[in-house]
Structure formats: structure tokens, C-alpha cells
Amino acid sequence: MTDRMRELASEIVRLQTELDREIETRRKVLGWSVKKRLVAFEHGIARENRRLRMTVRSFLGKSPLATILSAPVIYSLILPMVVLDAWASLYQAVCFRVYGIPRVSRREYINFDRRHLSYLNWIEVLNCLYCGYANGVVAYVREIGGRTEQYWCPIKHALKISDPHSRYHDFLEYGDAEGYRARLDAFRDALKAEAEAAAEGGVAR
Template sequence: MTHRMQALASEIVRLQAELDQEIERRRKVLGWTLKERIVEFEHGVAIEHRRLRTGIVSFLARSSLATILTAPVIYSLILPFLVIDAWVSLYQAVCFRAYGIPRVRRSDYIAFDRQHLRYLNWIEAANCLYCGYVNGLIAYIREIASRTEQYWCPIKHALRITDPHRRYHEFLEYGDADGYRARLQEFRRRLQAEPEARADHPQPGGGA
């Protein structure tokens, strides 16, 4: 990685910290705090949330026919996602242990907390559970895949990649044959030295 790339990476880290501080200030404005993965709302805020909840009948009446008819198609995807979840978890349990790669902890990526929001009816809460699981699962799988790529092929592509994973920017440049032969084991050792669980962005859980 060049000095310029290192400087840009450091700037990204600085901006992420600044963003986290701004998010924390926004939490206080919205009247909630996070303590040991448990969300707590101020009493008045929780009452207002319950007042804003839409009843099931009204919710369905406002939904388009297309939304109602496509809902079973959307939810049918839960079956392949469950299979992928189990298969990828088995993969890292077997292969990561064999390679000495720290395993990815699912709870760092999959969070179930939105159903506790009082302004959601049970259909909206179910939708949030589904979306939280699927998007969290994709992030979980992506982290497993990125560790696999760092172990076996830490090389950038010649073509531009949209939204690459967080490890990609440190990979070797495309065409750097000497670097690949000289540094592949370094990438593997660095990966193996990572902690078992990542908690850079702990996810909340609990009730209002």
C-alpha cells in the first residue's frame, strides 16, 4: 500500500469515528440509549411510539394489491437463506479451524432488535425481523468470504469493483507477481493473528 493510500485509509477511519459520534448525538435527540446491547427509551418517547402505531386493518387497507400478492414470494426466500446460513457456518467451522483463521461471530452481524419498537405493528415488526436477518446474514457471509479471499488470493482486480469489502484495499496490486510470492504468507499470518470475534460495531438487542 502506498503512503497516499495509507493516508486515505487513515482518513476513512477518522471519518468513521466522527460519524459514530454524530450517531450517538442523534440517539440522544431521539430519546434512546444503548447499555450492554439493551435499548432503553425515555418514558415519554415510548408512550408517543405506541400512539403512532398503525393498526393491522388500517395497515392492510393502505397496502397495494401488488404488495400483498408479492409478499409470499419475498418470504419464500427465507428457505434458501436458512440453507446458506447453515452451510456457510459449517464451512467456516471446518475450514477456518483447519487453516487457523479466526471464525466470524454471527451475533456481530445479525441483530434482532427492531421488533421491540412500539410504533411498529406485528406485520411491520415481522418485516423488520426478516430484513434484519437477511441483510445481517449477507454481511456475515461477506466477512467469511473476505477472510477466505485474504487467505487464498489477496490480489486486487484489474477492473473496478463496486463497494469492495474492507480488506480489499490492502490487497496486492494486480500484476504484482513478486509481491504475491513474497507476501502471501504475510497476509495469512496477519489474518490468523486477528481476534476470534469482531466487535467494531456491536449490535443492540432488547426492548423498549
């Protein structure tokens, strides 16, 4: 990675930190906070949220017929998602232990907290549970794949990759044969160091 690339990566981290601060400020404006993974609304805000809940009849009445008829197709994806979730979990439980790669914490990617929003009716809650699970599984599997790629092939592609995973920017440049031979073990050692740090910190996996 060149000095300019390191500079840009550092700027990305800085901007992400700034964005996180803005999100926290917005949370306070909306009257909610998170403590020990539990979300709490101010009493008045919670009451107003319940008032804004749409009845199921109204919700269905405003939904286009095509949307209702396509719902079974959308929800049919739950089957491959569950298989992917289970298979990826088994894969990392076996292979990551063998390679010394830190296992990905599933709970950091799959979250069902939107079911507590009192302004959602039960259909909207179900939709949110489904979307949270499906997108969470994709993100979870993506991180598993990213760690696998760092171990076996930490090389950037010649062609531009749209929205690469978080580890990709640190990979070796395409065509850097000398760097690949010299630094492959360093990439693997970095993963092992992550695993050791997680173990020392008592992180649940």
C-alpha cells in the same frame, strides 16, 4: 499499498469515527441508548412511540394490492437464506479452524432488535425481522468470504469492484507478482494473529 492510498484509508477511518459520534448524538436526541446490547427508551418517548403505531387494518388498507400479492415471493427467500446461514457457519467452523483464520461472530451481523420498537405493528415487526435476518446473513457471509479471500487470494481485481469488503483495500495490486510471492504468508499470519488475539480476549465465536 502506496503512501497516498494509506493516507486515504486513514481518512476513511477518521470519517467513520466522526460518523459514529454523530450517530450517538442522534440517539440521544431520539431518547434511546444501548447498554449491554439492550436498547432502552426514555419513558415519555416510549409512550409516544406506542401512540404512533398503525393498526394492521390501516396498514393493509394503505398497501397496494401488488405489494400484498408479491409478499409470498419476497418471503420465499427465507429458505435459501437459512441454508446459506447454516452452510456458511459449518464451513467456517471446519475450514477456519484448519487454516487458523479467526471465525466470524454471527451475532455481530444478525440482529433482531427492531422487534422492540413499539410504533411497529406485528406485520411491520415481521418485515423488520425478515429484512434484519436476510441482510445480516449476507453481511455475515460476506465477512466469511473476505477472510477466506485474504487467506487464499489477497489480490485486487483489474476492474473496479463496487463496494468491496473491508479487507479488500489492503490487498496486493493486480499484477504485483513479486509482492504476491513475498507477502502471501504475511496476509495469512495477520489472520492467525487476529485469531490469537480473539482467543486471548475470550471472544465468543
